[in-house]
Amino acid sequence: MAEPLDDYIDAVSEALALPVEEAWRPAVRANLEVSLRLARLVDEFALPDETEPAPIFTA
Amino acid sequence: MTTKPEMTASEIASAVAGRKMLALDATEAALARIKQHDGVLNSFTDVTADRARAKARAIDADIAAGKEVGPLAGVPFAVKNLFDVAGLSTRAGSKINRDLAPAKRDATLIERLEAAGAVLVGALNMGEYAYDFTGENVHDGPSRNPHDTTRMTGGSSGGSGSAVGGALVPIALGSDTNGSIRVPSSFCGIFGLKPTYGRLSRARSFPFVASLDHLGPFARSVTDLALAYDAMQGPDADDGACTTRGLEPTLPLLANPVSDLRIAIAGGYFQKNVFPEAVEAVSRVAKALGATQVVDVPEAARARAAAYVITTTEGASLHLDRLRKRPNDFDPAVRDRLIAGAMVPAPLVDRAQKFRRRYRAQLAEIFRSVDVLIAPATPCTAPKLGQVNFNLDGVELPVRANIGIHTQPISFIGLPVVAVPVPLEPLPIGVQIICAPWREDIALRVAYALEQMGVVAAPAPRGL
Numbered sequence: 001m002a003e004p005l006d007d008y009i010d011a012v013s014e015a016l017a018l019p020v021e022e023a024w025r026p027a028v029r030a031n032l033e034v035s036l037r038l039a040r041l042v043d044e045f046a047l048p049d050e051t052e053p054a055p056i057f058t059a
Numbered sequence: 060m061t062t063k064p065e066m067t068a069s070e071i072a073s074a075v076a077g078r079k080m081l082a083l084d085a086t087e088a089a090l091a092r093i094k095q096h097d098g099v100l101n102s103f104t105d106v107t108a109d110r111a112r113a114k115a116r117a118i119d120a121d122i123a124a125g126k127e128v129g130p131l132a133g134v135p136f137a138v139k140n141l142f143d144v145a146g147l148s149t150r151a152g153s154k155i156n157r158d159l160a161p162a163k164r165d166a167t168l169i170e171r172l173e174a175a176g177a178v179l180v181g182a183l184n185m186g187e188y189a190y191d192f193t194g195e196n197v198h199d200g201p202s203r204n205p206h207d208t209t210r211m212t213g214g215s216s217g218g219s220g221s222a223v224g225g226a227l228v229p230i231a232l233g234s235d236t237n238g239s240i241r242v243p244s245s246f247c248g249i250f251g252l253k254p255t256y257g258r259l260s261r262a263r264s265f266p267f268v269a270s271l272d273h274l275g276p277f278a279r280s281v282t283d284l285a286l287a288y289d290a291m292q293g294p295d296a297d298d299g300a301c302t303t304r305g306l307e308p309t310l311p312l313l314a315n316p317v318s319d320l321r322i323a324i325a326g327g328y329f330q331k332n333v334f335p336e337a338v339e340a341v342s343r344v345a346k347a348l349g350a351t352q353v354v355d356v357p358e359a360a361r362a363r364a365a366a367y368v369i370t371t372t373e374g375a376s377l378h379l380d381r382l383r384k385r386p387n388d389f390d391p392a393v394r395d396r397l398i399a400g401a402m403v404p405a406p407l408v409d410r411a412q413k414f415r416r417r418y419r420a421q422l423a424e425i426f427r428s429v430d431v432l433i434a435p436a437t438p439c440t441a442p443k444l445g446q447v448n449f450n451l452d453g454v455e456l457p458v459r460a461n462i463g464i465h466t467q468p469i470s471f472i473g474l475p476v477v478a479v480p481v482p483l484e485p486l487p488i489g490v491q492i493i494c495a496p497w498r499e500d501i502a503l504r505v506a507y508a509l510e511q512m513g514v515v516a517a518p519a520p521r522g523l
Binding site for chain 2: 008009012016017018019020021024027028029031032034035036038039041042043045047051052053054055
């Protein structure tokens with residue numbers, strides 16, 4: 001049975017021309033689940049619209 | 060004067076400059092010790108013996124001719140194999156990079172240490188592309204812990220930890236993106252300095268996460284750490300993130316008293332998910348410094364999460380083409396993490412970078428009222444090689460994902476840290492001495508005071 005992220009993984013794999021062999025898929029999916037869970041924790045934090053990102057480009 | 064493996068860099072430099080020891084003898088002693096023990100420790104991937112002997116002879120000739128020599132005259136050192144060493148391919152722990160042309164020029168930090176008289180003896184094992192906290196490497200085999208060779212060195216600068224912990228060399232260099240200097244320092248029982256982001260040049264080293272990468276030294280004493288650090292400071296146009304600040308020497312300040320410093324224990328997040336050894340180590344350091352105030356560091360868990368997101372996505376961007384063309388030449392565990400990193404939506408990365416600035420402001424506020432924060436360097440002492448889980452308070456947790464939980468929220472905003480080794484039995488463990496940006500001098504001063512009190516020390520390698 002397909003896992004919820006499988007369609008997404010297939011789509012991004014194609015968009016980036018980044019191969020994901022079937023044997024790698026469970027580990028890629030598990031890692032992506034961790035990344036998205038941690039990213040959600042950051043996403044939940046309300047930031048003012050004027051917040052600048054950390055890296056500073058100096059011209 | 061004969062050489063002893065436990066001689067510090069400052070003792071070697073003093074003996075060499077004082078004509079009591081030849082630089083060549085110090086070099087030969089290091090090469091012999093590498094030959095004797097590295098079959099077990101597996102800390103070196105390249106030994107640059109010919110180059111080292113030539114450099115040592117040149118120093119001895121200078122001394123014989125009455126010329127001035129630098130503060131590290133004759134001191135052997137080695138570097139994580141992501142530093143460019145002229146004549147070697149900069150493998151960065153990978154199989155793929157072995158196909159690169161040999162580097163034409165040394166990394167800036169190697170040039171600066173050698174300008175101070177130090178002698179490069181080789182390049183050191185590391186986790187593939189520095190995406191690692193264990194010190195294990197599928198291509199080169201794991202570096203091994205000098206106190207128990209069945210255990211991890213910590214990563215990704217595992218060979219650096221092993222080589223200095225095993226007293227093969229008194230000084231090594233490594234890199235720290237999320238904890239890769241502080242974790243091996245903790246597991247191998249040595250001192251490590253992760254300077255302020257931008258303090259030391261990264262020119263001609265293989266990157267991992269540009270906005271989080273730092274380089275720094277390991278040593279067996281605080282004086283040696285300061286000696287190496289001072290020799291490497293200074294602007295460098297070849298690293299766009301390197302500061303334009305002038306030299307700020309720390310060695311002359313080491314023995315200044317610490318009684319005027321406001322020292323606090325990092326609370327909240329930093330007191331959770333720790334084994335009793337880490338609690339004991341922090342407690343010993345705090346007691347010795349008279350620190351009783353506990354300061355909560357708000358949003359540290361979110362900071363660690365944001366560091367994770369930035370790391371996995373910037374790392375994926377760096378390696379995208381290699382992932383397309385040579386996926387089967389990666390360590391599969393690294394490849395699968397990087398592929399997943401390439402799939403994280405861009406807005407979430409942008410938010411992580413914005414959160415980073417917010418968190419930086421919060422920590423700056425804390426450093427208005429304290430000078431030093433004390434926190435564990437790792438939640439535990441060195442796990443067994445290959446260990447997958449550990450049991451904390453009855454809960455099974457994955458080892459790899461949890462080794463760096465206390466280092467990531469600190470490097471995330473580039474704060475300077477000295478990792479100090481508390482020589483617990485049977486294994487040492489590190490504590491982070493964390494300061495405000497550009498105050499490496501304070502972190503080193505506190506580490507020196509702890510060393511003088513006998514609270515922290517690099518134990519003799521027990522596994523050799």
